[in-house]
Amino acid sequence: MHFENRSLSAHTTAGTDIIDITPLVREAVRDTRIRNGSVTLFIPGSTAALSTIEFESGVINDLKKAIERIAPRDIYYEHNERWADGNGYAHVRAALLGPSLHIPIVEGAMTLGTWQQIVLLDFDNRPRKRRIIFQALGEQK
């Protein structure tokens, strides 16, 4: 079994930025030369999350609206009284969505559906450079 740790990085903009990190992850998977195994992704930080979705601008906007219904940006957050950064909404969103994701690798490729991309959701209210921990485990080619 081959095990590999990497750190990927991505730049995000303020507000709820949802970006497609599939190409980044796919390239890292290819580099590992793992034939059968899995990749785990984890985002350090408490104002971002990981998930999968069809990366199409219409449904990305639909997802943003759903998240806004669940944890609206402009309601009262107790967190904002403790800290001046005003991102209480971002913390709540991140805790609900979750920081980790696991994707199988079969015959050298991730088993994503045809219309399924890996996304980083950054809820913070300022641009960020995000680090994504990439771990791959499996049998190499």
Added chain:
Amino acid sequence: MHFENRSLSAHTTAGTDIIDITPLVREAVRDTRIRNGSVTLFIPGSTAALSTIEFESGVINDLKKAIERIAPRDIYYEHNERWADGNGYAHVRAALLGPSLHIPIVEGAMTLGTWQQIVLLDFDNRPRKRRIIFQALGEQK
């Protein structure tokens, strides 16, 4: 360490179909002969998700209602303008719930609670045959 990849399959109906896949997963776990390790499940596709719940028809209906509150089926979805399939709601629900699940195996059995079953949630608006990627890793008996 023994590693094994499998593909499980299940048929779902239209609408939000929530089905109990525990027997399917349990049988696959038994076949692996893993004593201590873990099983990871992943659903390829962007309109379905995996989770655990007590599989009792009352609470399954309660969960469906909660999901309907979060991402109602009949509100406006930008996604539905791009594609004629009308399942924008399904994509949003799947992204919020997440495609992967990890369950430990201890002494040959998954460590599920007594009232905790593994469910596949299919949000799509047509019947589907779903493939679930099953991966087990661990020490065999």
Added chain:
Amino acid sequence: MHFENRSLSAHTTAGTDIIDITPLVREAVRDTRIRNGSVTLFIPGSTAALSTIEFESGVINDLKKAIERIAPRDIYYEHNERWADGNGYAHVRAALLGPSLHIPIVEGAMTLGTWQQIVLLDFDNRPRKRRIIFQALGEQK
């Protein structure tokens, strides 16, 4: 590769109790002597979940309010007609949040962000002693 299974435990109070289990997990990680690998956590049971958040009382209250919006405690739950325990809301919340969490270990430490703690969310309506399955896999020091 070293693999290790453990059972951690924590006491929770009634209502939506969100507790910081980071010190518990960190101590277990240290004991494994794993340098590079990962830890997976799983909560058996259908009325609790795991996630990460900045463990600050303000944002914990904000998260509780968001969860109350998604699955209010005092609306009608069909589950409560089947069972007299009145915790239908707890089952729905747990299914939405999810029972498993995966955190990388790099250079002997979990790759949590500075303000990111691991939390157990217990939604049940009575105090519980919760068992958390801890699994670590990786290369030892």
